[in-house]
Amino acid sequence: xxxxxxxxxxxxxxxxxxxxxxxxxxxxxxxxxxxxxxxxxxxxxxxxxxxxxxxxxxxxxxxxxxxxxxxxxxxxxxxxxxxxxxxxxxxxxxxxxxxxxx
Amino acid sequence: xxxxxxxxxxxxxxxxxxxxxxxxxxxxxxxxxxxxxxxxxxxxxxxxxxxxxxxxxxxxxxxxxxxxxxxxxxxxxxxxxxxxxxxxxxxxxxxxxxxxxxxxxxxxxxxxxxxxxxxxxxxxxxxxxxxxxxxxxxxxxxxxxxxxxxxxxxxxxxxxxxxxxxxxx
Numbered sequence: 001x002x003x004x005x006x007x008x009x010x011x012x013x014x015x016x017x018x019x020x021x022x023x024x025x026x027x028x029x030x031x032x033x034x035x036x037x038x039x040x041x042x043x044x045x046x047x048x049x050x051x052x053x054x055x056x057x058x059x060x061x062x063x064x065x066x067x068x069x070x071x072x073x074x075x076x077x078x079x080x081x082x083x084x085x086x087x088x089x090x091x092x093x094x095x096x097x098x099x100x101x102x
Numbered sequence: 103x104x105x106x107x108x109x110x111x112x113x114x115x116x117x118x119x120x121x122x123x124x125x126x127x128x129x130x131x132x133x134x135x136x137x138x139x140x141x142x143x144x145x146x147x148x149x150x151x152x153x154x155x156x157x158x159x160x161x162x163x164x165x166x167x168x169x170x171x172x173x174x175x176x177x178x179x180x181x182x183x184x185x186x187x188x189x190x191x192x193x194x195x196x197x198x199x200x201x202x203x204x205x206x207x208x209x210x211x212x213x214x215x216x217x218x219x220x221x222x223x224x225x226x227x228x229x230x231x232x233x234x235x236x237x238x239x240x241x242x243x244x245x246x247x248x249x250x251x252x253x254x255x256x257x258x259x260x261x262x263x264x265x266x267x268x269x270x271x
Contacts, residue, residue, distance in 0.1 A: 049153055064153050073253030
């Protein structure tokens with residue numbers, strides 16, 4: 001970490017997060033939406049690790065471990081929901097599921 | 103070591119752009135795996151070897167395999183054979199292979215060079231991470247275990263094989 005400035009790492013995290021956000025907004029396939037969420041969570045974890053390396057503390061890596069756990073839980077439930085959506089609606093279009101008119 | 107970081111960052115951004123613009127889900131997953139591997143190299147260069155290993159094992163291993171399984175389950179039928187024929191042509195895995203070859207070259211370069219040059223003297227070892235994780239953050243570990251248990255029960259409940267009875271009610 002001595003040779004790499006923190007700004008570069010945070011810039012990389014920001015770019016990856018923006019790409020995930022663009023993918024989340026543009027795609028309508030539910031699988032791609034989940035993949036974009038994974039990109040965004042990974043970028044957030046990268047920002048934590050960069051900050052933790054900057055100050056030489058282990059806390060950033062521990063927060064990354066929690067983000068990893070949360071991403072695993074989220075994606076398992078999300079993919080189970082995707083399977084149910086496909087079996088019921090025969091499509092992966094996220095607009096097809098908007099049946100709830102509130 | 104700055105060169106390794108910048109090359110890995112460029113590979114990460116390029117493969118992520120390619121991942122969110124693919125039309126086929128399996129192609130996008132291949133690029134996404136390459137993106138996660140390059141982020142793992144960034145972690146290693148940053149002085150976080152434990153997190154880099156976890157990124158490879160859990161993110162690029164377990165979570166992406168989950169995605170691949172679901173995509174395989176959704177593509178049953180005659181579309182699957184058509185897709186299998188496409189996979190055999192080999193034109194689609196050239197891009198991820200080139201990006202992964204760059205990453206392998208970086209890893210070989212880091213293995214060949216002395217360890218102190220690979221990540222600086224400020225590297226945070228797994229021992230320090232473990233001591234902090236099971237010290238001040240013990241309640242977080244317990245909460246994470248409950249979250250995983252809840253996700254397990256929820257995924258099992260959603261994935262059961264009796265859809266009609268529960269939905270019609």
